[in-house]
Structures are given as C-alpha cells and as structure tokens.
Amino acid sequence: MKLTTRSEYALLALVYLARNEDEGYISIETIATAQGIPPKFLEQLMLALKRAHFLRSAKGQKGGYQLAKRPNQIFLADVIRLFDGALAPTESVSENFYESTPIEKEKKLTRVFKDIRDYVSNKLEKTSIADVVR
Amino acid sequence: MKLTTRSEYALLALVYLARNEDEGYISIETIATAQGIPPKFLEQLMLALKRAHFLRSAKGQKGGYQLAKRPNQIFLADVIRLFDGALAPTESVSENFYESTPIEKEKKLTRVFKDIRDYVSNKLEKTSIADVVR
C-alpha cells in the first residue's frame, strides 16, 4: 500500500518545473536542492521522465530540463505508473491477473479491491500537475 | 500500490473458516487445499492470526483452527494491517511521517494522497469478513 520515493521525487520535480515554467532550462542540481532530493538519484528519474516525453532537455552549460507538456496535460497517474507500475492495490485486482490466483473465486472480496482500484485510478487519472501547483 | 500475498492468503483463510464456522476445528492442510495456498506458508499466517486473536486453535490430532470472533467483527483493515503495516498509499501520507520528507511542503499533492488514504481506510475499516462471505 505504498508509493515509492521515486514517484514522490518525480512528482516534486515536475511540480517545481511547472512552477518555474518561464525560466527556461533548469538543472538537476537546482531542482534537487529546491526540493530536497539526492541529485544523482534525481538524475535517473529525470532521464526516465524525458524518455517518457514529459520533459525536454538541453545538454551542456546552461542546459537542464523543462516540461515538454503543459502542466494540465500531465496526470499523476502517468507519473506513478511510469515509476511504480500498476495502480491497483493488489495485483490480483489488475485486470487479467486473475485466472491463476486463488482469490479469483472470492467475488465479493475481489469487488472490494476493484472498488478501491477504481477510486484510486480515477483520482490519479484526473489530477494533473497543474492541479497541484497552487 | 499493492497488497502482499500474505494478506490475500490470510483473508482467504478467514473467509473459508467463516464459511465453515460450524465444522469445529479445521486443519491448515484442509484450508490450504481448499484455497490454493502453500501449506507451510499458510501455517505462519495462521500463527500470526492466532496471536492477534482472530483465531483459536487446538493442537494434536483432530486439532486445527477456528474463528475466535464473529465474522462481522473481523474487518479487512485489521487483517491487512497485521500483515502489511499501514494502509497509506505513500508513507508520507501516514500521519506523523511528514516533518522529515520534502513532500510535506506540497500541500495540494499531499491532499490528494490523503484523500486516497481516507477512502481506502474507510472502505477496509468498514468491510468485514461477514460482508465478503456471500
């Protein structure tokens, strides 16, 4: 029932970039310092975010990162899925996981977890970075 | 964002015992076979459930386990908490985790995760074994 620090850090970085959208490219060092994230660790996350097309980068001096999408087009679900995989509270609640696991027979139990998954999904799919940047 | 198989198995075992409440003591072997759980693994879970007073046991031949509480007094939250710890989707959402983590400053982001935690908690606190046994 937990989120990794990877997702947490990635969201913090995105929020920071959204808040400073007009500043051009911003370095990892700057973001790491501002948000309290270990810089070399953040580096990996930024790279992943870039590869997933949430960010754009510029190399060399004066380089750094900036958002590649508008903050209202980046949803929490996208980011969390990138770093933590599925959103479901139990794997057996992820669609298609059934069929091999004993819980499949317990329909009512399954229903409870599906309800949770639906709520979580819905919430995270609908909340964008713009929504959390005051 | 996931539940361990421990919790899943424990819930399956409790559901089975609830469904067979009038059969006296039931052995691990019987439950494991019925619910498709590795028996030695289940043994550990049963022991923990017993120590947490959800179950009563009898040793020796004809021994086994039975519920120590009525099914409507055993809530999913209790069981999951026993095996998986806190229910929060992010540790930083668990009360008192803040104060040391960078996300604390991002109130709106925090709010989203708190909402999720509240929904999940509420759902699991209110659903009992009786509710999922048809």
Add this chain to the structure above:
DNA sequence: ATGAATTCCTAGTAATCCAATAGGATTTGT
C-alpha cells in the same frame, strides 16, 4: 504405550526490489 496427525516455533534462502552512489562519455557555452 505407540504412532499418526496436528499445531508450535525458529531459521534459512533465493529472488527481487529499492534507494542511492559512482564514474565515465558526451555535449555546449564562454
């Protein structure tokens, strides 16, 4: 009394994941 069935209990293990670090290669601005 013996043996089988059972719970009780602790230890161990292989695999995976997590958070973080290390360090070199490459690119770019001055």
Add this chain to the structure above:
DNA sequence: ACAAATCCTATTGGATTACTAGGAATTCAT
C-alpha cells in the same frame, strides 16, 4: 580549453517477499 551540464550503465547495501525445512510439543485413536 574549461566548466557545466546531460547522458548512460553499473554497482551496492539493505530490506522485503514468498517460501521451505525441520524439529519440538501436544493430542487422539488404537
């Protein structure tokens, strides 16, 4: 040329997960 940055891969230590192993204790049936 040098400094500042991204790019990229590998590695590490620690924790957790999902099990398995195996012996001790207890109880029932014969």
